[in-house]
Amino acid sequence: MLTKEWQTEIHKCAKCGKCRSICPVFIETGKESMVARGRISLADALRNGEIFHTELLREYLLSCKKCLRCSHICPSGVDYDFIIQTMLDDLANNIGIWLIPRIVFSIFLTRRGIFNLLLKIASVFQRLVPLKRHGTMRHLPFMFMGGRWIPPLAKKPVLKKYRGMKTIKHPKMKVGFYVGCLINYVYTDIADAVIDVLNHFEIEVVVPQGQLCCGIPARSLGDVKTARRLAEVNVAVFEKAGVDFIINACATCGRTLKKDYPRILGEQCLKFSNKVYDITEFIEQYCNYTTKLQNTRVAYHDPCHLYWGQNISKPPRDILRRSAVFQEMENPERCCGGGGVFNLLHYDLSKKIGEYKATAIEKSGAEIVATGCPGCRLQIEDLLAARNSPVKCTHTIQVLRDAILPPP
Incomplete structure (x- = not known):
């Protein structure tokens, strides 16, 4: 739904073009439709009924990297991310979400067991796919996408590996570790380091088993329903864990938990979001070493x-x-x-x-x-x-x- 808040945010844009100087997509393409100012003009046209919800509009919106640099540099303080996300939500509500992402979001992301099974099958295919260049490894969803380098899926996900955690005799505090999908299924070495370091500081770490994807893939395509469901589960799981802080080692997951969850769930989520810390932020603020x-x-x-x-x-x-x-x-x-x-x-x-x-x-x-x-x-x-x-x-x-x- 295109709200008054959304319309007010659009009117803040002075069309100065400062976003053009720092947008990574515009720097490479030079297309006005692929920079914040251009997409805000599209938003204004949509508001005035000059354009409608189409796949072409979706293409322009999804060409945004959501790096957030334009909002940071904007002299008018435009919340560009809010404008674009609202448009994506409204577009999905009007013309739907692509079939495959809809299936993945509604069935796999919200059901950890099925998602684990899918990736286990993918890991088998990964071993069978021939390498096309030095270091190239491919797995779903990249199986048929050429010679990009993709690391192998982990033999044992983090959530399974740390099902039974080591307890600290006299812990200084108790923190929950929000793992995230890439760390859980691919970069388990990052999780090992997080837990090793925090345990070294005499901090007890728990890895709640019920946690799910942060929801940013679904949110990025306007699937508000799935994003809200994932957020509700994650908040409930960590509240039940009774931890002092919630630590993460993924910039995108961290921002989603801190900034997006209160927008998705409302102010009742602030108690959860205020506990969330990036691992480096937490160490520098609470640990002497x-x-x-x-x-x-x-x-x-x-x-x-x-x-x-x-x-x-x-x-x-x-x-x-x-x-x-x-x-x-x-x-x-x-x-x-x-x-x-x-x-x-x-x-x-x-x-x-x-x-x-x-x-x-x-x-x-x-x-x-x-x-x-x-x-x-x-x-x-x-x-x-x-x-x-x-x-x-x-x-x-x-x-x-x-x-x-x-x-x-």
Whole structure:
């Protein structure tokens, strides 16, 4: 439903065009329909009945990466994300959601057991698919999408691996770990590092088994019903766990839990959202620690949903400076080109956007590039694999773990 709040937000836009200077999609395409100002003009036309809900309109909306940089730089303070999301919700309500995403969202995302079975089957196919270039591995939903680099699915998901948690004798506090899909099914090494580090700080970590996807894939396509259902389950599961804080290691999941859930569920969700911390934010605010500086050159990539979405940039850098030989890359906050649904629908464009990032990483002279989002890690590994680059990508918490804990 196109509300008065939505219309008011549209009128804030002065059409100054400042968004054109920083939009990663516009920089590559030069198309006015693919920048905040242009899409807001489409919103105004929709409001006035000059255009209607069509697949072409959906295409323009989904060409947005939702990196949030335009809202951050906008001199008029336009909440661009709210404008676009409202349009996507309204469009889905009027002409529906594509069949396959609708099935995935309504059946698989809301039922962990069925989703696990689907990915288990996918992992079998993954082993059978021939590799087309060095490092290339493919699995659903990328099975037939060419030679992109995709890491193998984990043999055991995080939620299964940490079903029975180690208890701390005299814990300083108890935190819940919101895992997220990529970490749960692919980058389980990130979860290992999160739990190892927090346990080292004498913090008890629980991984609630009933947690589901944060809902951002469904939300991105306007499936409000599924997004709300996932949010309700996650809030209930963590409230039942009785934790002091909720920790996450995914920039996109973190922003969704903090910022989107109150919009989806209302103010009753604030008690939950106010407990949510990115792992680096939490460590710098609540943990005292010493490190053994590692002789490894490390650069840092700012995930959009951490830097622009949560205003978190100093904590990960502080951690890296205390853990390794930190080397700042050129424009570290520039988008890597990932972006979830955007990456699936506009893979070639995402690669073009990411080329600058891959070059900046290599120019930095770093051996490792750390980041705070598994989605960015996925994209950066793909970009570096295409260049046969020796640079490795990891999560900031893994660099810290190596600096405070002896190797096993």
